[in-house]
Amino acid sequence: MNKRITIYDLAKMLNVSPGTVSRSLNDHPSISKKTKERVIAKANELGYKSNKFAANLSKQQTNTIGIIVPKLDSYFMSSMLAGIEKTVNEAGYNLIISQSLESMEKEKLNAATLFSSSVDAILVSLAYDTSSFEHFTPFIQHNIPLLFLDRVHHIPNCATLIIDNRLAGEEATEHLIQQGCKNLLYIGGNPQRNVYSDRFKGFKDAHLKNNFTVDASYYLESDLSRDSIGMIVAHLKSTNRKIDGLFVASDTFAAHLIKALVQGGYKVPEDLKIIGFNNDPVSELVTPTLSTIDYPGYEMGVLAGQSVISQLKGSINFKLANTITLRHQLIIRESTLNNK
Amino acid sequence: MNKRITIYDLAKMLNVSPGTVSRSLNDHPSISKKTKERVIAKANELGYKSNKFAANLSKQQTNTIGIIVPKLDSYFMSSMLAGIEKTVNEAGYNLIISQSLESMEKEKLNAATLFSSSVDAILVSLAYDTSSFEHFTPFIQHNIPLLFLDRVHHIPNCATLIIDNRLAGEEATEHLIQQGCKNLLYIGGNPQRNVYSDRFKGFKDAHLKNNFTVDASYYLESDLSRDSIGMIVAHLKSTNRKIDGLFVASDTFAAHLIKALVQGGYKVPEDLKIIGFNNDPVSELVTPTLSTIDYPGYEMGVLAGQSVISQLKGSINFKLANTITLRHQLIIRESTLNNK
DNA sequence: TCCTCTTACGCAACCGATTGCATAAAAAAT
DNA sequence: ATTTTTTATGCAATCGGTTGCGTAAGAGGA
Known part of the structure; x- marks a missing residue:
């Protein structure tokens, strides 16, 4: 040796x-x-x-950036990470990735670990059930840049990076309405998470614009896991409102749902139109292909990396530019189309 | 502050x-x-x-493990990483993830960075075009555990973690043959990578067992990217051998291929049976559903994490137990089935 | 030739923790 | 009460770089 x-x-x-x-x-x-x-x-x-550790010790900075994500095994997350990793890497930073596995407790632990690893900055996409935020205060107290992305929470002086979920939700819903749907249902996750509640806001806004009634029962909360498909199908069958349009907050869930519905005798899009969210690769592969909102994970990652780095280099004042909103785009495929 | x-x-x-x-x-x-x-x-x-850096400096160990993967935005990779992250995290280690983006040059850079970050151990899944391995010698010289997984290269004293790709390939091919296919084609990536060449070996073995002829032209090399779908379809149309069975080394590629073939007038599975590899979630969503080889990414990650940790703790002598082979499993779905 | 100003480098403190060795204090043994 | 053993703590070197300050050597000017 x-x-x-x-x-x-x-x-x-x-x-x-x-x-x-x-x-x-x-x-x-x-x-x-x-x-x-x-x-x-x-x-x-x-x-x-x-020896980086000696250098870090004397320079008092580590050239590492930490990130906490709920889970990494989705296309959206992994492409976002790919974008972050590439960007920060080019700027000479390492990325320490940790997963909260959708649990606030694990998120707290991860935050503590990253803090004691002296990361120069931290990126966070919140866990499913995170309801308090004190575990981030050490970073704030020590002036370590903290950037929320996608699943965000607004804390003073912390940047957030999102898409306009409300608007995207409105557009998706509007599209369903234009395709002739009269009875819509929104299927989303925990409404504490902005991504789900904001999309529902847009869903409601589209209803109001079109003088449709809407109430809280139009929000069907689900953990969006594969095991819940059965419950959703059951709900659709049992409900007295005859649903003809579905806005689902996740493409993979929507894809499984389509599959299940088709097997259960539904005709998509004739009986029931479905629009997803994320533009996951599966949306093109499922039959019928799934209309969705394109949600640029990779670009979001790149931007997150860039903004955190410019924050570290002091070249942007994030007290001012606090929220970055990315473009999104409605993508129309077969699952919401009338003709044919 | x-x-x-x-x-x-x-x-x-x-x-x-x-x-x-x-x-x-x-x-x-x-x-x-x-x-x-x-x-x-x-x-x-x-x-x-x-302060971890001070501690690391004096203890001469960092409690971080590095990993280089080709790309992280596939289901297989991200679930493998999820498994690794969870395991090493529970053992008190951080994970630094970097992507080679399928380029040997980037892989070299990443290796250098991780080395100078003094990772305690390094995990590697090789890039598409990696053909030399000197960039790993620093780790070996310094006795830093090096574990190859999935896309491996055998270096003395380095553990490798794989599935039996040859056998899996044989089983997949055998299944096609049993379903009545007479003219098979294998579509795989760079044969320098064990995962692709070993599957082809199995493909050949199945041919030999059944007294089918087989030669190198049965290996259609492709980068398995979406852009190559067109070329593959063209190849299938132009070839004078009438292909009736396809063994594709990647589910996502196979799924896109099915879609393209069906649109191009092929009947799957009647005209052409297709089997993929990986058991990606998409294989259940495409129509027809895709037969495949289940390839446990998450478990592979967990096992990789465990073995590297026991190596670090000295509780396993890896000079002896050098190669770990995981189970795999043939999963039969519609794309290779005759009836109906 | 002598003086001033650069330029190029060395010295030594410092970052914050770890750890082998020495030792004072306390406990046990005689 | 004295010596031996044990226990608990302090001292100081060390890990490998970084960096402010001081200064010798060389360049330039008078």
Whole structure:
């Protein structure tokens, strides 16, 4: 096992001081070109790698960014992470990823770990059941940038990155109405999460605009897991209102639902039109193909990375620019179309 | 911004030495219960968090594990990562995730970064075009556990975690043959990657067992990206061998292919049977549903995490137990079925 | 040639925790 | 009461870089 070589080794071999080696390696202006070259040449020759922990310790910054996501195994999350990882990596940061597994308790633990790992910044997409936010105060107290994305909570001086879920919900609903649906139902997750409640707001707004009645019973709360498909189908069958349009807050759930409904004898879109959310790849593969709202996960990740980095570099004042809203887009496919 | 408090602060306030504080906090046996309690109480009172970098620097270990994956936005990858993250996290480790984006150059960079981040161990799933492996030698030289998973390369003393791709390929092919296919084609990625070449080996073995002829032209190499669907369809139309069975090394690709073929007038499974690989959620959603090989990403992640941790803790001698092979399972769905 | 101003580098403190070794205090043994 | 053993703590070096400050050597000017 080769001993890892340090600036002291280099210094000794080159007959200079460790300080000079350090400065050379960091391209400090007060070192002559000649010396720099000698040092760098030797460093390469010996395969010198700086010890990040020593560097972090003295520089008091870690070049790591932490992120807490609910779960990573969805297309949306993983493409968002892909975008974040790529962006922060190019800026020289490492990304520590942790999952709350949709549990506030785990989220607290993760936050504590990341805090004690001295991340330079932290990104958070909230767990399903998170209802208090004190676990983020250490970051705020220590002025560590905290950015919420997608599943957000507004805390003063914390940036948030979202799409306009209300508007997207309105557009989706409006589309269903234009396709002739009269009796709509919204299927979403925990309304404490902005993504679900805001979409329902849009759903309501579209109703009001079209002089349709709407009340809380139009919000069918579900954990959007595959196991709940059966309950939803049962609900649709048993309800006295004859539902002819469904706005589902998740494409994968919508896709499974379509499959189940078709097997259960429903005709989609003839009997029942369905629109999803996210533009997950499955929406193109299911039959009928699923109309949806395109929700740019990767771009969101890139933007999140960029904004957190510019925050770290101090090049943007986030006290001012506090909320970034990304574009979204209605995508019409077969599951909401009349003709054919 | 509260100054972060250190063991020196605690030491001063409690009139003990920093060493005592450190030992108390680490539950060192040679500290009296009374002192420990005093220290811990004070630490909690002031919200003391140990500075990991200082600790890492002196302990020479970081409690982080690095992983390089080709891309993280596939269901398989993200569930594998979910499994790894959960496991190593429970063991007190952080996970630094980086993507090679299927490029060897990026993989080299990532390896260098992780090395200089002093990860305690590294997990790797190789990029599409990785053809040399010197970028891993620093880890080996420094005795840092290196575990390959899924897309592996055999290096002495490095553990690998795989499924039996050859056997899985044989089973998939055998199934097609049993369903009456006479003219098979295998669509896979770069044969430098074990996952693709081994499946083809199984494909060949099944042919030989059934006294079918097979040669290299039965391997259609593709990058398995969506853009290549058109080329594949063209190939199927133009080839003089009338293909009636397709073994595709990726479910998502197979799903898109089914969609394209059906649109192009093919009947699946009547004209052409298709079997995929991975048991991606999409395989149940596409019409016809896709037969496939179940490939347990999450479990693979858990196992990878466990084995790397036991390696770090020294509880398993990996010089002996070098390759772990996971179970896989043939899953038969509509895309390969005759009746109906 | 002597003086001033740069330039290039060395010195040493510092970041915050860990840990081997020494030792004072307390407990046990004689 | 004295010595030995045990227990609990302190001291100080160490991990590997970074950085403010001081200064010798070299460049430039008079």
